[in-house]
Structure formats: structure tokens, C-alpha cells
Amino acid sequence: MGPFRLAVLDDYQGVSGEFADWSSLPVQITVFRAPLGSPADVTRALEPFDAIVAMRERTALPGDVLRALPRLRLIATTGMANAAIDLRAAAGCGITVCGTTGMAGAVATIEHTWALILALARRVPRHDALVRAGGWQDGLGTTLHGRTLGIVGLGNIGRGLIPVAHALGMRVTAWSRRLAAVPAGVDAPGKEAFFAGADVLSVHIKLAPSTRHYIGAAELALLKPSALLVNTSRGPIVDTAALVAALRAGRLAGAALDVFDTEPPPPGDPLRTAPNVVLSPHVGYVTRESYAQYFPQLVEDVAAFLAGQPIRVLEEAP
Structure with missing residues (x-):
């Protein structure tokens, strides 16, 4: 079946490894530092992955993209809401979506x-x-x-x-x-x-x-x-x-x-x-303090999912 593969998206500053202890996870990590492009480009790039770490709403994950990623099982995103992720489509595809909390x-x-x-x-x-x-x-x-x-x-x-x-x-x-x-x-x-x-x-x-x-x-x-x-x-x-x-x-x-x-x-x-x-390039929330809050929780999200006990699960509002 191969290793559990995790894509870390839009790490523009190349600092996710500084704030997240990826080595604590039994996964194979690929970090993307630049935007992936069109929905077709996103689909091609993410097809091999079991899980995605998404930074806010930098990469859109609409239903058409999610349905074209049959291997995908988990999306961990910063915040407890992400308008770029189609939660209804994710649920229909059996994809768990988890978030992070905090005010940083x-x-x-x-x-x-x-x-x-x-x-x-x-x-x-x-x-x-x-x-x-x-x-x-x-x-x-x-x-x-x-x-x-x-x-x-x-x-x-x-x-x-x-x-x-x-x-x-x-x-x-x-x-x-x-x-x-x-x-x-x-x-x-x-x-x-x-x-x-x-x-x-x-x-x-x-x-x-x-x-x-x-x-x-x-x-x-x-x-x-x-x-x-x-x-x-x-x-x-x-x-x-x-x-x-x-x-x-x-x-x-x-x-x-x-x-x-x-x-x-x-x-x-x-x-x-x-x-x-x-x-300015959408950096309102981008500080050392906010990343120090986001990334450890993203690691927790992935670890909890792998243990069969997902935390901070996002669901579509009724």
C-alpha cells in the first residue's frame, strides 16, 4: 500500500519545518512552497497524497478537486473555518477535515x-x-x-x-x-x-x-x-x-x-x-506567533487522525 503521504501546501516562507515537528509523524512529507495554480494543476499535484495540510485559504479545494483525489483521507487546515474547502463534498468523499484553535x-x-x-x-x-x-x-x-x-x-x-x-x-x-x-x-x-x-x-x-x-x-x-x-x-x-x-x-x-x-x-x-x-501579500495573520500556534496543532490533527480519533473536526454549518 505504501507510506502515508502528507502534502504541506503553500509554505511560502519555507518555515513549516521550524514550527511543526513532522518527524513525530509516521508519514512521508512533501512541502510545497509556491501556489499550485489552476484546479487542474492542484489535482495533478495532490493526486498521490493521503493527507493535506492547508494554510488558511491559500489553495482552494472545491468539490471537483476533492472528487478527483480518491486517495485523500484528511485535510488539516489552520483555523476552525476555511471557505476554500467544500466541506459537503469532503464529507461525501469520506475526507475528514480538521482545524486549529486560538486567537494569535x-x-x-x-x-x-x-x-x-x-x-x-x-x-x-x-x-x-x-x-x-x-x-x-x-x-x-x-x-x-x-x-x-x-x-x-x-x-x-x-x-x-x-x-x-x-x-x-x-x-x-x-x-x-x-x-x-x-x-x-x-x-x-x-x-x-x-x-x-x-x-x-x-x-x-x-x-x-x-x-x-x-x-x-x-x-x-x-x-x-x-x-x-x-x-x-x-x-x-x-x-x-x-x-x-x-x-x-x-x-x-x-x-x-x-x-x-x-x-x-x-x-x-x-x-x-x-x-x-x-x-501587502495577504500577511495579516502571518507572524511567528501565529505560526507557532497553528503548526503544532496541525501535527496534532494528523496524529489524532492516524490514531483513529480525529480532533477539532470541521463540519458544514446546517
Whole structure:
């Protein structure tokens, strides 16, 4: 029958071996450091494997791919939800899907969101490039004190922005279609007033069919021309075409993005040439601390499965 083969996907930094003790598992490990490509490429690459370790939603595992992998028995993914994995198809194929717990990734994303807000408001990438090229000051930054931070969605990450905003002297507002309880110190105006009043708009909702293009041309048109948009959630939540059009027309002062419709974005992606943007390669949750939490649990997932007692099993929501 051969050895139990495990594929570790999307180890972009080549550090999975530093954080995971793969030698403790009776398996044959193959580490993939680059994206696998199209669904057909993913299927070809993963056909020989019994198990997959998936880092968040870097590689999509839809039903068509899973059904083409008859040897696959286990997927261990970081987090207790992964929109890139078709859980219904996995169950139908007899594939167990396990996850990891903990807040290190959320804390890291909160910090990275603020890094992007500050970099955008104070034009840090632009000035860094100027100094490196022998230049000096160009353009004016924006003071956040006294401005309004508008948070789309108040989950763990959205709520985590609030104390920092208050420390900076910002007013905080929140909105979503299903906004629940709002904490003290946060206003919840109606949709139009929310978008019209935001100086910095930060996106923090989960991607689902109902949230694709949650922020589109109509919502962007409500923003003031001096507003800044930051997205560290998922790319398709914001309509990229509408965002690029607003930036190029000067109807939006800038955008900072850690997520894209296609990751990595292809060479012709319009965001690569859009004005007044700060781009980072989906690293909001990528820190030593989050990896130190994720990878040991992934090893535990595989070990428990091999022992016939899977842990942290993910199931499709009813």
C-alpha cells in the first residue's frame, strides 16, 4: 500500500519545518512552497497524497478537486473555518477535515490592519521609495486624531480595532447588514450615514456568497473623496473594478489591501497600477506567533487522525 503521504501546501516562507515537528509523524512529507495554480494543476499535484495540510485559504479545494483525489483521507487546515474547502463534498468523499484553535492570527491581523491604516494615512511607502531614490518629501499625510473609523463588521478583528482607534482620538462607527450588539464608545448609524461619515473604512466580515461585492460602486460613491479604504478580510468582499475606478477618478483618496480577488494577483491586475494604494501579500495573520500556534496543532490533527480519533473536526454549518 505504501507510506502515508502528507502534502504541506503553500509554505511560502519555507518555515513549516521550524514550527511543526513532522518527524513525530509516521508519514512521508512533501512541502510545497509556491501556489499550485489552476484546479487542474492542484489535482495533478495532490493526486498521490493521503493527507493535506492547508494554510488558511491559500489553495482552494472545491468539490471537483476533492472528487478527483480518491486517495485523500484528511485535510488539516489552520483555523476552525476555511471557505476554500467544500466541506459537503469532503464529507461525501469520506475526507475528514480538521482545524486549529486560538486567537494569535486574529491579533496579528488587527495589528496589520493598523499598520496599513497608518502607512496609507502617512504615505509611508511613497516616502520610503522617495528617500531610497534620493528624493525627499512629497504630498501631505493625514492626521487620524479627530477622524472617524468606520468598521464594516464587528467580529473579533473588527472589535479589536476599537481600543487603538480611541487611543488615537478617533470616533468609531460600525455597520453591517446584520450588526448585533454594539459596544460602548461605538456609534451605529444607518448605512448611508455610516459610509458618508467614515474617514477610514476598514472591512472585517467573512466572505460568503451573500458578502461578495458587499462594498460595491453604490457604497463607494457614498464615501467622501478624502476617505481611505482598508481591506484585510477577503478580496471579493470589495468590488475591485469599482474600487479601481473610484481611485483613478479621484473619488477616493486611497486604499490599503492585504487581500485580492486572485492570490497572488496576476501581472495585469489593475490594482498593481492603481493610484494611491498600499499593497501587502495577504500577511495579516502571518507572524511567528501565529505560526507557532497553528503548526503544532496541525501535527496534532494528523496524529489524532492516524490514531483513529480525529480532533477539532470541521463540519458544514446546517
